[in-house]
Amino acid sequence: MMTPLLSPATLLVHGGITRSQFAETAEALFLTSGFVYDSAEQAAATFAGTVEHYQYSRFGNPTIAMLEARLAALEGAEACRATASGMAAVHAALLCQLKAGDRVVASRALFGSCHWIVSTLLPRYGIRTEFVDCADLDAWREALIEPAQLVLLETPSNPMLEIIDLAAVAGLAHRAGALVVVDNVFATPLLQKPLALGADIVVYSATKHLDGQGRVLGGAVLGTKSWIENTLQPFIRNTGPALSPFNAWVLIKGMETLALRVQAASAVAARIADFLTGRTEVEQVWYPFRADHPQEQLARAQMKGGGTVVSFAVVGGRSAAFATLDALRLIAISNNLGDTKSLATHPATTTHMRIGEAERARLGITESVIRLSVGLEDPGDLEADLEQALAAGRLAHAAD
Ligand SMILES: *Cc1c(COP(=O)(O)O)cnc(C)c1O
Numbered sequence: 001m002m003t004p005l006l007s008p009a010t011l012l013v014h015g016g017i018t019r020s021q022f023a024e025t026a027e028a029l030f031l032t033s034g035f036v037y038d039s040a041e042q043a044a045a046t047f048a049g050t051v052e053h054y055q056y057s058r059f060g061n062p063t064i065a066m067l068e069a070r071l072a073a074l075e076g077a078e079a080c081r082a083t084a085s086g087m088a089a090v091h092a093a094l095l096c097q098l099k100a101g102d103r104v105v106a107s108r109a110l111f112g113s114c115h116w117i118v119s120t121l122l123p124r125y126g127i128r129t130e131f132v133d134c135a136d137l138d139a140w141r142e143a144l145i146e147p148a149q150l151v152l153l154e155t156p157s158n159p160m161l162e163i164i165d166l167a168a169v170a171g172l173a174h175r176a177g178a179l180v181v182v183d184n185v186f187a188t189p190l191l192q193k194p195l196a197l198g199a200d201i202v203v204y205s206a207t208k209h210l211d212g213q214g215r216v217l218g219g220a221v222l223g224t225k226s227w228i229e230n231t232l233q234p235f236i237r238n239t240g241p242a243l244s245p246f247n248a249w250v251l252i253k254g255m256e257t258l259a260l261r262v263q264a265a266s267a268v269a270a271r272i273a274d275f276l277t278g279r280t281e282v283e284q285v286w287y288p289f290r291a292d293h294p295q296e297q298l299a300r301a302q303m304k305g306g307g308t309v310v311s312f313a314v315v316g317g318r319s320a321a322f323a324t325l326d327a328l329r330l331i332a333i334s335n336n337l338g339d340t341k342s343l344a345t346h347p348a349t350t351t352h353m354r355i356g357e358a359e360r361a362r363l364g365i366t367e368s369v370i371r372l373s374v375g376l377e378d379p380g381d382l383e384a385d386l387e388q389a390l391a392a393g394r395l396a397h398a399a400d
Pocket residue numbers: 085086087088111114154158183185186204205206207208217218219
């Protein structure tokens with residue numbers, strides 16, 4: 001790990017570099033599945049663990065190792081393992097340590113596939129699971145009176161941007177005997193440091209801001225050296241959710257501009273949240289750092305910025321929301337986020353379609369809600385696009 005005295009912007013460019021014998025400037029892409037040995041003796045010693053040597057890219061690879069070291073340095077974590085996708089990271093972080101009879105407590109507002117793992121997959125293996133409303137600290141307290149082995153949460157939540165008090169929930173979880181796993185995708189490693197607030201494990205979908213340019217899938221799990229090496233690594237090594245070295249290389253190069261991109265997009269997201277607020281076509285706006293966010297103070301206490309996502313509800317329900325989305329010219333309709341291109345989606349019929357109507361109602365994901373992931377376009381151009389699209393949505397509503 002690099003010295004923590006270097007600032008995040010510097011670590012994002014230099015963290016984790018290992019140069020080959022050719023002394024290349026840019027990080028090398030080792031697109032190889034295997035490695036060769038000087039002798040049978042060396043191969044045997046490598047497998048016995050007495051010599052350090054790469055064996056096979058499912059276990060480790062020099063390009064992937066650079067990504068892992070850079071992310072660990074940025075996060076302030078002892079160790080990191082990269083995976084093929086964010087879901088592979090979440091799945092591995094949970095299944096590497098859970099067993100029949102265990103109990104998991106999770107925040108209700110989870111990314112759709114994380115919700116499926118907790119509600120559907122884990123119970124198949126005899127793991128008891130329970131969901132808690134994010135912002136309700138009393139509900140967390142009550143759920144964690146009974147012992148638990150793991151707490152999984154996401155803050156800010158997708159798409160309603162609810163905030164969970166990380167330090168408070170980590171304290172309750174530890175008293176219940178649970179490790180705390182935080183899905184830190186929305187905040188990015190720059191805006192929120194879950195480990196410093198008491199979390200034990202952080203997971204990322206690197207597909208989002210780390211690549212940030214809509215190219216590759218990837219994921220990462222970060223934690224202590226002993227947990228990563230003794231608990232996670234055997235699971236990953238033997239089940240194979242390995243990241244491609246090519247994708248690792250794309251992510252390394254994506255990270256070089258992460259600080260610039262997250263700062264710029266967050267500033268524009270905050271501006272767009274202000275722009276949307278109070279418009280006649282807009283019922284409500286959610287953005288963590290706005291004074292009208294019910295948890296603004298908590299957001300400001302545990303995050304360095306409000307993030308790159310704004311959610312808002314249009315007047316007129318699904319037809320107005322669809323008409324607004326369909327009228328967008330610059331902003332694309334897409335369920336991805338954290339891209340340089342601004343992307344908008346209708347969570348109720350896309351990302352959160354499968355969780356069902358009752359669960360959506362509990363989370364406040366109505367048919368009026370649009371989630372906007374802000375990119376790097378000129379803010380004036382984005383506002384002009386939103387303005388004409390909202391006008392189209394209003395007309396569609398008037399015609400209903
Ligand atoms: C996208 C996302 C995931 C899943 O990541 P993939 O790379 O798509 O597998 C998990 N959690 C959150 C919060 C996400 O936004």
